Amino acid sequence: MTNYKLGLDFAKQLDDQDQLSDFRQQFHIPKDKNGKDLIYFCGNSLGLQPKITKTYIDQELQDWANLGVEGHTEGKNPWLHYHEFLTDTMANIVGAKPIEVVVMNSLTANLHFMMVSFYQPTPKRYKILIEGDAFPSDKYAVESQLRHHGYDDKDGLILWKARKGEELANYDDLETILNEHGDEIALVMIGGVNYYTGQFFDLKRITDLGHKHGCVVGFDCAHGAGNVQLNLNDSGADFAVWCTYKYLNSGPGSLSGAFVHERHANNKDLNRFTGWWSHNKKTRFRMRDEFDQLPGAEGWQLSNPPILSMAAIRASLDVIKEAGFDKLCEKSKLLTGYFEFLINQLNNKDIKIITPSDPNQRGCQLSIQVKNADKSLYDKLTNAGVITDWREPDVIRCAPIPLYNSFQDVYNMVERLKQLL
Ligand SMILES: *Cc1c(COP(=O)(O)O)cnc(C)c1O
Numbered sequence: 508m509t510n511y512k513l514g515l516d517f518a519k520q521l522d523d524q525d526q527l528s529d530f531r532q533q534f535h536i537p538k539d540k541n542g543k544d545l546i547y548f549c550g551n552s553l554g555l556q557p558k559i560t561k562t563y564i565d566q567e568l569q570d571w572a573n574l575g576v577e578g579h580t581e582g583k584n585p586w587l588h589y590h591e592f593l594t595d596t597m598a599n600i601v602g603a604k605p606i607e608v609v610v611m612n613s614l615t616a617n618l619h620f621m622m623v624s625f626y627q628p629t630p631k632r633y634k635i636l637i638e639g640d641a642f643p644s645d646k647y648a649v650e651s652q653l654r655h656h657g658y659d660d661k662d663g664l665i666l667w668k669a670r671k672g673e674e675l676a677n678y679d680d681l682e683t684i685l686n687e688h689g690d691e692i693a694l695v696m697i698g699g700v701n702y703y704t705g706q707f708f709d710l711k712r713i714t715d716l717g718h719k720h721g722c723v724v725g726f727d728c729a730h731g732a733g734n735v736q737l738n739l740n741d742s743g744a745d746f747a748v749w750c751t752y753k754y755l756n757s758g759p760g761s762l763s764g765a766f767v768h769e770r771h772a773n774n775k776d777l778n779r780f781t782g783w784w785s786h787n788k789k790t791r792f793r794m795r796d797e798f799d800q801l802p803g804a805e806g807w808q809l810s811n812p813p814i815l816s817m818a819a820i821r822a823s824l825d826v827i828k829e830a831g832f833d834k835l836c837e838k839s840k841l842l843t844g845y846f847e848f849l850i851n852q853l854n855n856k857d858i859k860i861i862t863p864s865d866p867n868q869r870g871c872q873l874s875i876q877v878k879n880a881d882k883s884l885y886d887k888l889t890n891a892g893v894i895t896d897w898r899e900p901d902v903i904r905c906a907p908i909p910l911y912n913s914f915q916d917v918y919n920m921v922e923r924l925k926q927l928l
Pocket of ligand 1: 613698750
């Protein structure tokens with residue numbers, strides 16, 4: 508794709524040409540004991556803190572201090588509508604229409620709430636298909652849904668596994684599973700970008716396949732949101748969920764996003780759990796009205812949301828908006844392509860990248876498989892000031908983030924890796 512070159516000068520040249528390089532200054536970069544910036548490649552696990560986050564949270568603390576309950580209506584950013592301040596930017600990032608998106612709850616909770624509506628098993632069609640190496644929380648969640656509806660969680664769970672000796676899931680196998688078992692499967696629920704391999708699935712292809720067999724299709728986009736162009740509306744998926752503390756830099760344990768396709772926006776027949784925040788905004792505070800379902804994704808809300816956490820999301824989304832998500836994705840491809848080039852140049856038999864080499868089938872993360880599952884390499888990297896993460900059984904996940912990582916970060920990381928190998 509690009510003609511990458513070896514050497515520090517080339518990294519510097521790429522940084523000089525990078526129109527987004529200044530955004531790094533807008534983040535707190537963790538430091539080592541000597542006060543030097545760590546090489547932080549863990550934004551896929553917990554994104555770094557934008558410097559403006561504190562200002563956004565302080566504003567709400569101040570309104571709370573000065574106004575008390577009146578902050579709901581009289582605050583600078585009235586809390587009553589606060590979640591709406593996030594919607595447009597969030598919808599843009601995940602490729603959805605505003606009516607399809609809401610920020611609420613935590614991720615696994617949202618996955619369950621979506622399944623309350625979109626997993627409607629019948630005695631003939633009750634199984635759930637997930638990818639073989641799904642994130643544990645997702646697997647536990649769908650297993651518990653099966654049990655909740657009275658089904659056996661072993662019999663009811665179908666895994667789309669990579670072939671023996673391979674790491675990546677193969678679409679032919681998905682087709683085979685659906686051809687053989689499609690009429691037993693109620694729900695296809697896939698991680699949009701696999702947390703372990705970094706494989707970015709073709710959401711539209713999977714959705715079309717699932718729908719062709721009469722299955723409902725949903726995605727957990729925890730590793731996709733803020734990392735790749737998800738185009739959720741165009742994918743046709745029934746629902747999606749994601750967290751905001753990974754690529755969306757909103758702080759530990761922050762709220763989740765949810766997407767419900769517009770074709771379900773006004774469907775009042777869908778089963779769902781409701782609360783006062785699912786009720787018509789105009790009459791919510793009359794309190795004694797019969798329940799009146801709010802249309803769109805907002806209709807899945809239950810509670811009045813935690814404003815301090817939302818303020819952090821708002822701060823982070825404003826930074827992303829300023830950079831431009833399209834531009835971030837462009838830089839991401841260049842940055843990760845460069846990273847891949849340098850790793851491949853090491854030509855070392857003890858490590859192997861298992862993430863797809865096709866830039867359209869991955870985000871920024873590269874998963875480096877280590878021979879003999881030698882975790883000491885990861886430990887040494889950490890000691891050398893490179894923050895990555897180790898995922899059992901044998902992978903170091905590294906995510907250069909276009910908002911705050913530089914080409915020189917990538918260069919320096921690979922130099923340190925080279926010394927350790
Ligand atoms: C990070 C992640 C989670 C974490 O779930 P929480 O409910 O936010 O703790 C779940 N699923 C996937 C796929 C993830 O990547």
